[in-house]
Each structure stands twice: as C-alpha cells, then as structure tokens.
C-alpha cells in the first residue's frame with residue numbers, strides 16, 4: 366500500500382513538474398511571439414561597415430553572449446560544425462603582420478603602402494571573431510548542411526551584436542581564403558573560414574542600401590515546372 370502511495374506521489378510530482386515546465390515554455394513562446402520589436406528589428410537591421418567602427422568593442426559579457434547566440438543555431442545531427450576564434454587587443458597587430466606577409470607572398474610586386482593597408486585590417490575594429498566551418502564530410506548529414514549551419518552561426522552573431530547596439534559586419538576579404546593565414550589561425554585540413562565578424566561602436570549611422578525587390582525573389586509553387 367505504502368509503495369502504491371509513493372508511486373502515485375512520484376508520478377504526481379513528475380506531472381506537476383511537466384506542467385510547470387510547459388507553462389514556463391508557453392510563457393516564453395508567447396512573450397517571443399508578442400515581441401514585434403524583434404521582427405521590426407529584423408526588417409530594418411543593417412550591417413555597419415568596418416570603416417564606420419570605433420572603440421570600444423563588446424564587453425566580455427556581451428561577446429560571450431554574442432557567441433552563445435552563434436552556438437544556438439540549427440545544426441542537423443548536432444555535429445557542432447563550427448568554431449569561433451576571438452581576435453582582439455594586440456593579437457590584431459600580430460594578425461596584421463601575418464596578413465602583410467601573406468599579401469607580399471601572393472603579390473610579389475606590391476608596394477609598401479599596400480602592405481601597410483593589409484597590416485592594418487584587423488585594427489579597424491576593436492574585436493573580431495573568425496568563424497571556422499569544421500565539417501565532417503564522411504558523416505551521413507550532407508556536408509552542405511554542415512556548411513549552412515556555420516553561415517547561420519555567423520548571421521546569429523551578427524544579429525545579436527547589432528541588436529545589442531554594436532556596429533558589426535561580416536567580412537571575408539582575400540585573407541579568408543589564404544592558406545598561410547588559415548595555418549596561422551590554427552585551422553585544420555578541410556576547415557574553411559566562413560567569415561570574420563568585426564565588432565565595434567557605431568561611428569556613423571548607416572544609410573540603407575538597395576534591397577532586392579520582393580516580387581523578384583518570392584513566388585509560390587503550385588504545380589511541377591515544365592521541363
């Protein structure tokens with residue numbers, strides 16, 4: 366009898382716990398659904414080009430939250446096919462030297478002024494996150510989907526930073542594809558750079574750029590296309 370009472374008690378506690386959890390979850394979803402500011406923000410958000418960035422960069426706490434947002438992306442098979450590398454402070458100057466050397470190697474006829482521009486790329490913003498796409502091509506989840514997840518991580522971090530009021534831009538430039546730069550960043554064979562996310566404080570409000578025409582992009586499928 367005592368055993369039966371205990372078992373009923375424990376199942377009641379479990380049910381209660383599940384109900385409370387469901388209530389909290391619905392409350393969160395409801396709050397999110399009513400967050401029309403989020404959709405307003407998404408409809409208007411825009412990147413801030415790196416030349417319009419100034420000090421300071423995101424605080425440690427904000428930077429961590431930006432990366433936590435980057436980790437919270439759709440990831441088929443839970444493969445976590447991305448890594449984030451923070452570059453700030455003096456590390457930016459060291460990266461600049463690496464860029465300068467790599468640039469000279471790629472462009473043996475370049476002039477000093479060009480090398481200087483390359484050396485200064487990473488000091489254009491206070492903080493940079495290199496987003497690395499690290500896939501497992503042998504896995505049954507198509508590699509394409511693993512790469513897409515890394516793009517989603519970039520976009521989530523960009524949106525999170527912009528939403529916090531920072532200036533942010535997603536850049537690749539030439540050095541995302543340079544083997545010496547990739548080696549200096551510690552990339553493994555097969556790794557790709559999805560982008561360098563530059564973060565800072567807004568120096569100048571961005572004007573919007575021309576956006577695609579909705580009707581050119583969106584259509585509705587009703588029947589098989591004729592071949």
Ligand SMILES: Cc1cc2nc3c(=O)[nH]c(=O)nc-3n(C[C@H](O)[C@H](O)[C@H](O)COP(=O)(O)O)c2cc1C
Pocket residue numbers: 410411412413414534535536537538539559560
């Ligand atoms: C993968 C990727 C790489 C990019 N690389 C560069 C780049 O090297 N240089 C650049 O000026 N913009 C680059 N952009 C574009 C900017 O990040 C951004 O799209 C542009 O500034 C307008 O941004 P917005 O639509 O968020 O306002 C890149 C975008 C993506 C998605």
